[in-house]
Amino acid sequence: MKPPHIRCLPTALTPLADKFYRAQRSPMRTKQADQVWVAESDEIVGALCLRTVADGFWLTSLLVAATRRNQGIASHLLDRALAEVEAPVWLFCGPALADFYARLHFKPAADLPVELAERLSRYQRTKSLIALRYR
Template sequence: MHYRLLPTPLKPLADKFYRSQRSPMRASAAAQVWVAQKDAIIASLCLRAVDDGLWLTGLLVMPDWRGQGIATRLLTEALADRRMPVWLFCHPDLQPFYQRQGFRPAPLLPPTLHQRLKRYQLTKKLVAMHCQPQ
């Protein structure tokens, strides 16, 4: 298994991965895209600068590879050298997974994310979480 930051010219491969999994997720042009690869991409996540931190989106592992620690390892690699807080929105069922990774419920969000969460919560059940730099 190989975990890496996907070079900018290869970002379309992440979108191809998301589409192959029938996911609406996409890698924004401004995001860092991290992947786990065996022969092909089997997991991906995006990190985007927001206010004074990073916003984590799009963490997805192929169903056949779930339960093997790939998401944990991918998060560990992607967040290893960060020096700023990281925020994410997740379904309440995923809260225990993110708590094991060091995330906690976010009492406050940067204004940009606060507005986005309010908009998303009109149609989805989501909770905001954050992780402080170590």
């Protein structure tokens, strides 16, 4: 199987990522200002969103189709998107994903922008999450 093509979607096409998220039964959704990256074969098989926050970006969603997991798609998608960004990128994830992101050079975030710190505090009331930073 050939590797998927990775690209940043033009704003007019970002609803395609929402369609992908819905098809995967994910609550993830894009916003108009998000930078939306996809991995495509004959269809979208992975997507991620980078949302502007403070002096960087917040990785709000990364999802690969259930049938295409463990093929390196998430890593390639992240590598390609992050290569285009010269600012910090933060994300929240469950502790089980920390090693995956560490292999992609994410480190524990010692300081978060206020907006993200407040959001993380709210999220941590109901789930176990950690904050990581790239760059």
